[in-house]
Amino acid sequence: MMASLLTTLAATIYTRIYFFATETDFSKVLGLQRIIGFSLLTCMLTVLVNYGMIRWLKRKGEIIFNFLFSVISFACVMIPISVTLPLSVQFPELFPGLAVPMVFFPAIAWYTLNPLFPRKQQN
């Protein structure tokens, strides 16, 4: 929950900065509601997968999870690059500049906050 809040906050701030920098409005395709939904979904899924992997693989679970989370985040770069926007949206060339950094926000938020919630050591 904390990670999704941090992701939403970062994404909202970045959207405003991007809007002022490029004067392009992508709120039709990436509005606040979608950002909140995307953040919640991603972070909840992350918690579930992280919990499952630690239960299953014990200490190695955290290491493998972190590796997978980074790889999947990087692979998700292709989503905003390949997505087709509605024709009413102007300057689709600038959309990856907004959305590509955002795919890393859940991972950044997770890695930032995760050490604040230490678990019992499992062997």
Added chain:
Amino acid sequence: MKKLIYPFIAMVLIIGSAFTIFKAQDWKIADTSYVKFDGGDPSGQFGGMKGTISFDPNDLTNSKFDATIDVTTINTGNGMKNTHAKSEKWFDADKYPSIEFASSAITKTADGYEAKGILSMHGIQKEVVIPFTFQDNTFKGSLTVNRLDYNINTEEPNHGASSFKVDISVPVTK
């Protein structure tokens, strides 16, 4: 002398009328005009239509379309595809920056009208017939265009669609 002035004016008007050029109503193309193309993948639209439209439903002989669209306004909804579409391999926007249509004849049909003319694209000129309607100050027409007829990326005929349904909407004002 006064008796002669009126017949003289009448004569001037009659002779002058022989040289009068009948011109159909001129229309200004609105900024909201578009040309949509649908080939499945890719699909999109062009904007930025410019040109002159002279059209009078009661005087089709003197009606004429002369329209140009800017190739760089292409929007497929995807930035990467837009860049590819404008590249040398496809529309080659640097060399052929516009797509033009100039009508040679407009005729009435059962459903509306037909504009016969020359479509110039990618350096190739072909005669096409565009069926269209004119309602609420908006011209709407459609036609099918095959990119291979205009030498657009003939090296890859199966790369994406080759035949496109083109829908044209041109709102106009007097």
